Amino acid sequence: MKKIRTRFAPSPTGYMHIGNLRTALYAYLFAKSQGGDFILRIEDTDRARYVADAVEFIERTLAAAKIIPDEGPHHGGNFAPYVQSERMDIYKKYAEQLVESGHAYRCFCSGEEMTSEENKFGGYNRHCRDLDPAEIEKNLAEGKPYVIRQKMPLAGETTFFDVLHGNITIANSELEDQVLLKSDGMPTYNFANVVDDHLMEISHIIRGTEFITSTPKHVLLYEFFGWELPTFIHLAPVMGKAADGTVSKLSKRHGATSFNDLIEMGYLPEAITNYVALLGWSPKNSCQEIFSMDELIKNFSLDGLSKSPAVFDYAKLDWMSGEYFKAMSDEDFADVAEKYFTDFDEPRKIFLASLLKTRVAKLSDIPAMIAFLKDLPPFDIELFTNKRNKVTPQKSAEILAPAIKILEQVDDWTLDTLNEKIAAFVEDSGLKVGAVMWPLRIALSMQKVTPGGVTEILYLLGKEISLARLNSALEKL
């Protein structure tokens, strides 16, 4: 059997859309699940869109997502170069070959003529098909710029098989005489793509549905050259849902849309990859949702792919991200959240990690959660009223005063000791735990909700600051 080879062929735009990442992931998973190769090829044939360092950016992003090419610009391989702008002579050779065989022709029309009514509606850009050979010679001699166009059959239809969609048939009369080689000598996507996929022995083409309609043109090229057809798999797009409920292709208006946006927000790469994998694919005979890359590879199969569009759901990403955090050790979490923990010593960092890892969807949630530890929010007497625990500002003062006395005596400011002292204090007070804890927590944090309880906050704050806050609150009450 022929070796499975898939490729990811992005244009170098310094931006990795989630949809692109997913396409790369599926191509990678399929290849790896079949013991095949995954190739990275850069489609930089549009000089106007070239972005500096974009290739490195793509490679770094794939590496972060643990999608490792077997061949690529900086990964080596037997089919180099893997950057299309370095393969111009190859495309030219094959384009000329098609002109020779009568499947393509030179077109000397300028841009304006292209967009004429005739071409747009009736002619499908077929105007230069039957130029007088003498005129062609003349134009060439004058050095007049030209493009090479594919000569489409005028009758009949072209059918190709897609793994997800079955047979797709399009009438040849719908196909325009598309440009193969541009006047600057660069190939178009529709040409370079076919030539390279053949030369690089790609067995399965996994790409977005936006290419379904141009696939018959590609198929015709394979036929013109007498090349064996690869297997096509056209993936449904990733959608976004706007505030008004409308669904459209995932874009900026939906929030973060690139892998890097998500990383910057503090989602783990593993969590993003895991979530994205499930956006349009589900495992067979299993309800598993948390997958390592190895498990994805083991479980992946094409028949688990969905052919309908999937809406990107940030809420579910949050959940999945949280699952990854919860599964981490305190040390690992502290490590990954390091830049948010700068105000704490090592033991407190680890302890904070233990508190936060069950409460965080993304790392950037952290600052808002722990801000009160650094800067006490303004005093608000309203907070000292809590119906459920029958707490009032008056009662709060009555609890704070003795509590301060007890805490002042504590020299061993550790979690265990603090726990012990507070528990004893509650016991002696004869009040419910909540009734005692409420005023303490408010005085220490000036907010109703805190990650962790009173003891935890006391420990994190340290003795000095804790007592200062308690005293300050007592004074104001």
Added chain:
RNA sequence: GGCGCCUUCGUCAAGUGGUUAAGACACCGCCCUCUCACGGCGGGUUCAAGGGUUCGAAUCCCUUAGGCGUCACCA
């Protein structure tokens, strides 16, 4: 507009002629609990519509509607 693709809970989805139509997220309720979270238990909501075929249809066929894509010297 032509052509093409798509349509199971709000979202991701399982399902391929006979199921009480899985599971997950979100949501709601209860339990645990010093708040929040974690954890545990429970709940509501789904086959786009209309026609067929069939003893029987989410599953097969037709029509309609809606969504998306494409119609570049962009990919």
